[in-house]
Amino acid sequence: MKFIRNIIKPQDKEDEEFYVALKKLLGFRPKNINYYKTAFIHRSIKVLDENGNPINYERMEFLGDAMLGSVIAAFLFKTVPDGNEGYLTQMRSKIVSRNQLNTLGKELDLIRFVKSTISKNRMGQNIYGNIFEALIGAIYLDRGYRYCEKFIDKRVINAFVDIPSLENKITSYKGLIIEWCQKTKKNLEFQTYEDSGNENIRHYSVKLVIDGKVISKGRSTSKKKAEEIASKRIYFVYQDEIKNML
Amino acid sequence: MKFIRNIIKPQDKEDEEFYVALKKLLGFRPKNINYYKTAFIHRSIKVLDENGNPINYERMEFLGDAMLGSVIAAFLFKTVPDGNEGYLTQMRSKIVSRNQLNTLGKELDLIRFVKSTISKNRMGQNIYGNIFEALIGAIYLDRGYRYCEKFIDKRVINAFVDIPSLENKITSYKGLIIEWCQKTKKNLEFQTYEDSGNENIRHYSVKLVIDGKVISKGRSTSKKKAEEIASKRIYFVYQDEIKNML
Numbered sequence: 043m044k045f046i047r048n049i050i051k052p053q054d055k056e057d058e059e060f061y062v063a064l065k066k067l068l069g070f071r072p073k074n075i076n077y078y079k080t081a082f083i084h085r086s087i088k089v090l091d092e093n094g095n096p097i098n099y100e101r102m103e104f105l106g107d108a109m110l111g112s113v114i115a116a117f118l119f120k121t122v123p124d125g126n127e128g129y130l131t132q133m134r135s136k137i138v139s140r141n142q143l144n145t146l147g148k149e150l151d152l153i154r155f156v157k158s159t160i161s162k163n164r165m166g167q168n169i170y171g172n173i174f175e176a177l178i179g180a181i182y183l184d185r186g187y188r189y190c191e192k193f194i195d196k197r198v199i200n201a202f203v204d205i206p207s208l209e210n211k212i213t214s215y216k217g218l219i220i221e222w223c224q225k226t227k228k229n230l231e232f233q234t235y236e237d238s239g240n241e242n243i244r245h246y247s248v249k250l251v252i253d254g255k256v257i258s259k260g261r262s263t264s265k266k267k268a269e270e271i272a273s274k275r276i277y278f279v280y281q282d283e284i285k286n287m288l
Numbered sequence: 289m290k291f292i293r294n295i296i297k298p299q300d301k302e303d304e305e306f307y308v309a310l311k312k313l314l315g316f317r318p319k320n321i322n323y324y325k326t327a328f329i330h331r332s333i334k335v336l337d338e339n340g341n342p343i344n345y346e347r348m349e350f351l352g353d354a355m356l357g358s359v360i361a362a363f364l365f366k367t368v369p370d371g372n373e374g375y376l377t378q379m380r381s382k383i384v385s386r387n388q389l390n391t392l393g394k395e396l397d398l399i400r401f402v403k404s405t406i407s408k409n410r411m412g413q414n415i416y417g418n419i420f421e422a423l424i425g426a427i428y429l430d431r432g433y434r435y436c437e438k439f440i441d442k443r444v445i446n447a448f449v450d451i452p453s454l455e456n457k458i459t460s461y462k463g464l465i466i467e468w469c470q471k472t473k474k475n476l477e478f479q480t481y482e483d484s485g486n487e488n489i490r491h492y493s494v495k496l497v498i499d500g501k502v503i504s505k506g507r508s509t510s511k512k513k514a515e516e517i518a519s520k521r522i523y524f525v526y527q528d529e530i531k532n533m534l
Binding site for chain 1: 347361365371
């Protein structure tokens, strides 16, 4: 087993790059960069602290999950004054679902920071959501609850949480985007193509082009799913406009 | 349905008494007493706010549950550096179990504040834990996360959380108290008597007397359980001394 110091204090250049990327991601200056390093250490890297305890993101994931739970609870409590506790519980489950957290982790490309001795494909789908939660745990340890709230507000609530869509009032994001483009006289095009790469299962990618510009992308195992993903991403960018139209 | 104003602004004298009792319970001055009032309104009192939403403790319970979850998560993370995420999850479940929260609610005699149109016996056992969580929700709304932390630290963590006992390393609190009294040459007496009151099921009460003074009490459906409850309470008062002895 390597000793943690090797991981925690690598070349200054690597630290510097990590710090810069982290600051951009977080939107504030990290105080103690070591917390964030731990948040991205996969258990396959068998490092121990000076007391012999393993260092990896798993304990931080537990912490971040709890912080996420309470921040989202407070958000829902304040935002939906007519929702009873059953509704609030259900909405929270949807917001912090594995699926949603994995999407968030992917959007932020957190995997680029992960230190692991196994390949990223072998870490499973949930790695994205897990390290997203670990990152929240690191923020809590580094800067406290207020910064957790701010980060979650920016990266989860503003970016992804949309009560009507969580209530399943939106059945097709693609349909919605088409409607919005028609009403606002925008030229919309879905450029869909096969994009299986090295994978065994067939995959499709789609570029969603509005007025000649690529606005979002999606990739999945079916054309329909890929288009829905790309449309949903657009939806979150323009939700205020789109909701006004509805 | 009555309108909320009747509940929120009763006689000044009642408000005054509630404020004083609350301040003692919380250990700090409440800023907005209305949050705490809501935390003790049972749904049988059908009151609505100005937007027609029902006012009772249930939404606050949801909020308090989330705050409790994250405060306990952070406490465990910091206190048990060698516990993995499975251990931390399990310990948290034990600390915030229904049973434990009901005990806490009872210890603090929160039921005295509850406004309800049905009798307290008909509200079920979980009313104690539910209003305890609602109280935490009210603290969050009134004074923010830091005060939640302080309150939970004082009322939950310091009063009840003991890692060895949660790990089931202690099988009998009575045995432990007997051992402690023998080693420290204290005179210990269990005064156990039937105490069924108006209840249909037989109940027992016990007074735990050390050196002639009643130190704690317990009440349950068996002598053994009542003695264990009284012993556990003593344990939490003297845990530092007792752990030194072990």
